[in-house]
Structure formats: structure tokens, C-alpha cells
Amino acid sequence: MSRSHGGADRDSVLLVHHREISSPYSATVPHYLSRTLSESHTVHVLSRRFSDRDEDGEFPDSVVHHELSTGEVPILSGLVFLVASTLYAVALCARYRFGAVYGFQQTIIQGWLAARVGGSRFVVGLQSVPVRQKRDLSDAAHERLSPRRRALIAVKARYAWAVGRLLDRTTEVVCLTDGIRETTELEYGVDLSEATVIGMGVDTDRFAAEPTRELAREPDDTxxxxxxxxxxxxxxxxxxxxxxxxxxxxxxxxxxxxxxxxxxxxxxxxxxxxxxxxxxxxxxxxxxxxxxxxxxxxxxxxxxxxxxxxxxxxxxxxxxxxxxxxxxxxxxxxxxxxxxxxxxxxxxxxxxxxxxxxxxxxxxxxxxxxxxxxxxxxxxxxxAHDWNAVVAEHEAVLFDRTVRRPRARPVPA
Structure with missing residues (x-):
């Protein structure tokens, strides 16, 4: 469904994320998305700041970066960030009336409320299925869950309950893979058949480095x-x-x-x-x-x-x-x-x-x-997966463009 934009700047976007995203290491998609979009759009980013910040790459001046430091106390700091980032996002949307708000798997509540206040398109990006994947990884570790881990999963389960209701109210949903789309449907009981699937990208120029050693060529080489x-x-x-x-x-x-x-x-x-x-x-x-x-x-x-x-x-x-x-x-x-x-x-x-x-x-x-x-x-x-091409797909969804690449073919199980 499409929302009324009122007096919003249709070419502006607010990205809301729960991690430190000035480095591509911790939140790859929003990092490259915000950097690349800022070349042609007004981009604001609201994210969390951690004390052990990775200084690998700062945002260009063209990105307006709003950071919140809520401490690193398990569970409590996450809840504080949820409340603080919701209020901050709502205030930003009330002031700037962005054309679109992009929330991710752990900032859906914040993004939805902010988009409602600003009359913005609300797009959700799912790079994972948070609660289900945390449970799966815990099982794979073959370890008995600690009380703290169980409490964290319980909190996320309540968050998932809210997510299931908000996903039906979004303008668009973007999933990293068809598998995430299908698993989210099962986990939250929602219909995401119209969701757009956009894969990951890579900075091909950055990875074209020259070796510092002579590479092996023969079987007897090291x-x-x-x-x-x-x-x-x-x-x-x-x-x-x-x-x-x-x-x-x-x-x-x-x-x-x-x-x-x-x-x-x-x-x-x-x-x-x-x-x-x-x-x-x-x-x-x-x-x-x-x-x-x-x-x-x-x-x-x-x-x-x-x-x-x-x-x-x-x-x-x-x-x-x-x-x-x-x-x-x-x-x-x-x-x-x-x-x-x-x-x-x-x-x-x-x-x-x-x-x-x-x-x-x-x-x-x-x-x-x-x-x-x-x-x-x-x-x-x-x-074929260079970030410029991937960001163009996200841009099409965010700003309701008509040119999109076809959904990736399903991979056989």
C-alpha cells in the first residue's frame, strides 16, 4: 500500500538500525546503502553506538548520522535503545518528514511509528529472522542456555509478536533471500508473497588487492x-x-x-x-x-x-x-x-x-x-553483485521506482 507523503521530501530517507553501522563489518547492507544513497539523496541514519567502536570507515559528510549510546548491559541496554531510538526517530520524522523510513529486523517498531508521524513510506529490510535464528544458532552450539540467554530470547519473542502485526502494515518488505522470506512467513504468520528479494553486495574495487607473496601454481608449492x-x-x-x-x-x-x-x-x-x-x-x-x-x-x-x-x-x-x-x-x-x-x-x-x-x-x-x-x-x-547495482534495487523500493531486477531464483534444498 502507498502512503500519503504530505510535505515530505520524496528523495529523503531515514535508516534506523540497532548496530554500529559506520563500519561495513557490523551492518553491511545499511552501511553501503546509506553511503551510496547519500550521493543522490538526503540520508539520515539513526543507529546505536558501542564503546568498542570499529573505526574502519566513517560516514561521508553527506550522511547525517545520529548515534545513541545506551550502554552495554545485557537486555537492559537493548530495551533502553528501543525506547530512546523510538522517541528519537519519531522526533526526526516530525521535523524532516522523510520520503521513506527504512527499518530493519530489530528496528521495525521504531521505523513504523516514525513513518506514521512523518507520513512516510515505511520499508522493512529483513537480513535475518531474529528470534528463530538465535534459537537455531544456540541449538547448533550444543550448549545449555544460560538464564540470561533464555531471558534475551523471551524478550525477543515478545518483540516478534509485535513484528508479526507490523509487517502487515508496511509499505514494502525487502528480504535478503527467499529462505528468509519464507521462514519469516512461518515464524510470524504473515503473507510476504509480494516482498522483494534483494541479495548482498560486495565492494569489488576494494577487494582487487595485489598479493604480497607469490601465489602457488604447482602441486609441490606451499x-x-x-x-x-x-x-x-x-x-x-x-x-x-x-x-x-x-x-x-x-x-x-x-x-x-x-x-x-x-x-x-x-x-x-x-x-x-x-x-x-x-x-x-x-x-x-x-x-x-x-x-x-x-x-x-x-x-x-x-x-x-x-x-x-x-x-x-x-x-x-x-x-x-x-x-x-x-x-x-x-x-x-x-x-x-x-x-x-x-x-x-x-x-x-x-x-x-x-x-x-x-x-x-x-x-x-x-x-x-x-x-x-x-x-x-x-x-x-x-x-554482478557490486554494491552500486544492489543499492539501485533498494532505491527502487524505497522511492517507489518502477525498475527492479527480477527476484533471484529459488535455490533447491
Missing amino acids: WVITYVGSIGPPRGLEHALDAVAATDRDVEFRVAGGGDDEYMAALRERARELGIDDRVTWLGIVPHEAVPEVLADADIAVSPLADIESYRISFPAKLLEYMAAATPVVATDIPAHRRLVDDGENGLLYDGTADGLAGALEEVIAGTADARALGRAGRTTAE
Whole structure:
């Protein structure tokens, strides 16, 4: 449905998000969306500020950034942000009467109320299904939920109840994948058949970095295998270590990312028990601005994600970065990865086991699969998802333009 704009500036937009978004690391879509839209539109951003702020990239002066610091006390700080950001968003819309308000999965209440006050189009962007995915990831971690975690999920469940009612009142809904759209329908009991599906993008220029080492070309060379991302039980690092231990090739496994201290210690111990601690380099958390250089020095990039619902319905943004760096991709054969990888053409897929990964790595190292051809094809795939093209799709929805790319085809389960 379309709302009356009254005296609103039809080319202005307010984005409301619950995370720090001045860096692409914590909230990728709103970060690039606000930066790119500000080149041709009036853009205001209302977001949360954290004390451990990542200074990787500030907004240009063309973005009017409103930040709220509500502390970091579990549950309480989130509730304070909900109230404070709602009042702030309403005040901004009353003053500026934006053409559109863009809320995301945890700022739907704030966005809807603000849009009502400002007479604005209200667009919701769903990059995930918050409560369902948090529950899924907790189950995948095989851990007993703490009272604090249970309380947090209970609060989010109440939020989900409100979301289910507000989704029916939005002007437009944008989902990152068809899987998120379908799962949201089931979780909230709403009809999102008319929702627009817009995938993730990648900064292809930023990831065209030059390597600082001579890349492997022959089977007897040292092959650098790299993983970049968060680290936890569903990420598949255990079987990746097993695969490294199983190969007789000269390989170095570089792991860029961080996770729970106890879990990280367990992974290091596993590497020692497998006798490969001298073949594994733990890079720790790498600033997003340094990731292109890490990938430029990699001969193979792996994504060993487990086959859980949260990953099945998600968009594999990390694979886009691997591909933008023209690094050959080896990934588990799950629906999310099949959104981008055509097995044998622009990457290799395997069955999620250590033997499967070891076999795929051997294909690349032995030359059965052409590493250079895989890298070039992956780069072509990434270029089709450049942020300028993705932002244009969001712009079409926000400002009721008529030109949109067709919805991505469903990926077989």
C-alpha cells in the first residue's frame, strides 16, 4: 500500500538500525546503502553506538548520522535503545518528514511509528529472522542456555509478536533471500508473497588487492588455505582442521576471525593433537579494511559452514568477498553456497565432511580443477553483485521506482 507523503521530501530517507553501522563489518547492507544513497539523496541514519567502536570507515559528510549510546548491559541496554531510538526517530520524522523510513529486523517498531508521524513510506529490510535464528544458532552450539540467554530470547519473542502485526502494515518488505522470506512467513504468520528479494553486495574495487607473496601454481608449492569469518561450532572449523591434517600436501591454514575464548582454545588444542599446529596460523580478528589483503595472499578460500537452518536461508556474503578477491572458493554444499557457486565452474562444493574437504582441496592443488579459472569465474560472479547495482534495487523500493531486477531464483534444498 502507498502512503500519503504530505510535505515530505520524496528523495529523503531515514535508516534506523540497532548496530554500529559506520563500519561495513557490523551492518553491511545499511552501511553501503546509506553511503551510496547519500550521493543522490538526503540520508539520515539513526543507529546505536558501542564503546568498542570499529573505526574502519566513517560516514561521508553527506550522511547525517545520529548515534545513541545506551550502554552495554545485557537486555537492559537493548530495551533502553528501543525506547530512546523510538522517541528519537519519531522526533526526526516530525521535523524532516522523510520520503521513506527504512527499518530493519530489530528496528521495525521504531521505523513504523516514525513513518506514521512523518507520513512516510515505511520499508522493512529483513537480513535475518531474529528470534528463530538465535534459537537455531544456540541449538547448533550444543550448549545449555544460560538464564540470561533464555531471558534475551523471551524478550525477543515478545518483540516478534509485535513484528508479526507490523509487517502487515508496511509499505514494502525487502528480504535478503527467499529462505528468509519464507521462514519469516512461518515464524510470524504473515503473507510476504509480494516482498522483494534483494541479495548482498560486495565492494569489488576494494577487494582487487595485489598479493604480497607469490601465489602457488604447482602441486609441490606451499598452498595457503584461508578462512575468514566468525568462529563457533556451526562454522565447521573442526572438520577443516581434520582435512588439513589429512593432506600430504604442503599447506598452511590461515584462520582470520574470533570467537569464544574456551572454544578457540579447544580448536588450538585440536590442531596440536592432530600434529598440525605448525601448519595453522591464527590471525585473530582482522579489521574489515585488511581482509582484501588477507584474501589476496590466499591460494584457496574455504567456507565450511554446517547445514543448519540459519545458514541454509542466509546469503553467503563472505563468499562474495572471496570471489571478489579472485580467490578459488571451496565451500560446503548447502543452499546458501549454491546461491553463488556453480560447482566446478566458479568454485567447488563438498559434502561437509573432512574427507570431502580434503578431496576438494586436492582437486585444486593437483590441478584437476584449474585454480586460476575458478578465481576468474568467481570474480565475474562478484562483479554482478557490486554494491552500486544492489543499492539501485533498494532505491527502487524505497522511492517507489518502477525498475527492479527480477527476484533471484529459488535455490533447491
